[in-house]
Amino acid sequence: MAILEKELVTNLNKINSKESTELNRLDISDEELASIDKEYCTYGDKIHAEPNPKVFRDCNGSFMYDSKNVPYLDLEMWFAACNLGYKNKRIRDAVVNQLDTLPQISSHFQYDYKVLLSEKIAKANIKRFGRKGRVHFNVGGSQVIEDALKLVRNYTHKNRMFSFFGGFHGRTLGASCLTAGYRYRKAFGHFADEAHFVPYPYCFRCPYGKKCDSCNYYCVQQLRREFEDNCAGLYDHSSKEASLGAFFVEPVQGSGGYIIPPKGYFKELKKVLDDFGVLFVDDEIQMGFYRTGKLWAIEHYDVKPDVITFSKSLTNGLNPLGGMWAKEELINPEIWPNGRTHSTFCNNPIGMRAGYEVMKTLEEGDFEREVANKGKYFLDGLKELEKRHKRIGHVDGLGLALRIECVTEDGYTPDPELLHNILAEGLKGDLSYNGKKCGLILNKGSHYNNTITLVPAITISYAEIDMALSLLDQLFTRLS
Numbered sequence: 448m449a450i451l452e453k454e455l456v457t458n459l460n461k462i463n464s465k466e467s468t469e470l471n472r473l474d475i476s477d478e479e480l481a482s483i484d485k486e487y488c489t490y491g492d493k494i495h496a497e498p499n500p501k502v503f504r505d506c507n508g509s510f511m512y513d514s515k516n517v518p519y520l521d522l523e524m525w526f527a528a529c530n531l532g533y534k535n536k537r538i539r540d541a542v543v544n545q546l547d548t549l550p551q552i553s554s555h556f557q558y559d560y561k562v563l564l565s566e567k568i569a570k571a572n573i574k575r576f577g578r579k580g581r582v583h584f585n586v587g588g589s590q591v592i593e594d595a596l597k598l599v600r601n602y603t604h605k606n607r608m609f610s611f612f613g614g615f616h617g618r619t620l621g622a623s624c625l626t627a628g629y630r631y632r633k634a635f636g637h638f639a640d641e642a643h644f645v646p647y648p649y650c651f652r653c654p655y656g657k658k659c660d661s662c663n664y665y666c667v668q669q670l671r672r673e674f675e676d677n678c679a680g681l682y683d684h685s686s687k688e689a690s691l692g693a694f695f696v697e698p699v700q701g702s703g704g705y706i707i708p709p710k711g712y713f714k715e716l717k718k719v720l721d722d723f724g725v726l727f728v729d730d731e732i733q734m735g736f737y738r739t740g741k742l743w744a745i746e747h748y749d750v751k752p753d754v755i756t757f758s759k760s761l762t763n764g765l766n767p768l769g770g771m772w773a774k775e776e777l778i779n780p781e782i783w784p785n786g787r788t789h790s791t792f793c794n795n796p797i798g799m800r801a802g803y804e805v806m807k808t809l810e811e812g813d814f815e816r817e818v819a820n821k822g823k824y825f826l827d828g829l830k831e832l833e834k835r836h837k838r839i840g841h842v843d844g845l846g847l848a849l850r851i852e853c854v855t856e857d858g859y860t861p862d863p864e865l866l867h868n869i870l871a872e873g874l875k876g877d878l879s880y881n882g883k884k885c886g887l888i889l890n891k892g893s894h895y896n897n898t899i900t901l902v903p904a905i906t907i908s909y910a911e912i913d914m915a916l917s918l919l920d921q922l923f924t925r926l927s
């Protein structure tokens with residue numbers, strides 16, 4: 448580990464150096480920014496969750512850094528949009544090349560990278576699921592969810608869908624119908640097509656009070672019972688028709704707190720959906736692109752989705768782009784013809800080029816093995832922390848999607864205040880590692896507002912994982 452530590456210190460020094468920040472720093476202080484922001488910027492997005500939003504000036508690899516060049520190890524990575532690390536040279540160079548060749552083209556003309564990226568994703572899915580399908584693009588996660596809703600409605604003629612308690616699928620009006628938390632909807636009136644919400648297999652806090660090793664997927668059996676009951680509203684047994692079109696599924700629940708379902712869960716669920724003719728839409732917007740050690744997190748569960756939605760790390764954060772893949776039956780040109788849905792920027796060339804280079808990078812690397820190994824190393828470290836800190840109630844991980852639940856002294860009751868304090872303390876930038884000042888960027892999620900979600904770059908080094916564990920240790924020691 449000594450060599451890796453040396454490598455980390457060199458990186459920190461590089462990040463600390465003036466050279467890496469000079470390029471993009473405007474001559475405007477954090478205080479000036481705050482005063483302009485107060486006057487002219489909306490408070491309706493998420494920047495103002497805290498009274499004094501943190502200002503960063505640069506980023507590199509696994510780090511962001513502030514106006515004083517203090518490096519912050521980032522375990523959030525733009526909500527999982529930058530799996531390959533900030534300023535990834537290969538993706539950047541491809542985008543610069545695209546800027547110099549064909550930076551603009553109307554979304555109703557054809558060009559190379561749009562077609563080639565579709566082919567890459569479609570072929571990756573043939574390899575994984577043995578299913579031919581097609582790809583349709585749009586500009587971000589929620590927009591892709593809208594398109595998937597249209598695709599399902601177009602095929603099934605059903606408006607309503609299933610979704611999970613704790614599920615998050617975006618904030619446009621259609622996507623909000625699938626997003627469970629009432630706080631996302633309450634300001635906007637009644638949502639006629641609100642999903643039928645079903646408990647997620649959150650085994651650490653099982654909504655049915657069962658134990659995972661003995662429950663025999665009780666939650667799935669409950670859903671089956673609802674279908675079997677002719678009067679429960681889900682299924683008409685005489686015409687053999689479900690009243691809902693699809694189940695929108697997060698294979699690992701993202702905003703819900705990186706909850707990892709038990710191994711056989713989705714197979715059981717899929718059996719029920721297949722028996723009653725409901726489509727399976729796999730939302731990989733947060734978990735895709737090797738976050739969990741597979742291109743798609745659903746691959747861990749050995750089921751074949753009918754539709755996959757993806758966005759975020761498709762372009763490593765360099766241009767907003769997302770897409771949906773669907774099996775041929777749902778998306779062939781007869782059933783999904785020209786113009787079924789479209790947007791001005793849906794086929795934008797900068798995003799396509801970034802996406803193509805991301806897919807190529809993922810194909811050429813050994814991310815399956817690397818992410819599994821690094822994830823295990825990180826999780827082992829978290830388990831050590833759990834032993835030493837009473838206020839850590841549960842840790843878990845699948846690849847590099849990891850979680851820590853903050854709890855009170857009893858080891859189980861959720862402690863949202865501790866979570867809040869830990870996130871705020873990490874952003875102060877006064878932790879230390881190898882004698883250097885630094886900070887830690889963490890994200891939160893969950894049903895009880897008490898879970899740290901750890902979303903490092905999948906390119907994170909072992910030395911950086913050691914640093915992450917040390918900084919987490921410092922935070923729990925300071926605050927619990």
Ligand SMILES: Cc1ncc(COP(=O)(O)O)c(C=O)c1O
Nearest residue numbers: 587588589615616617701732733
């Ligand atoms: C699983 C999932 N679906 C959809 C979305 C919405 O994506 P966007 O924020 O790009 O609209 C998100 C965003 O976090 C997500 O995690």
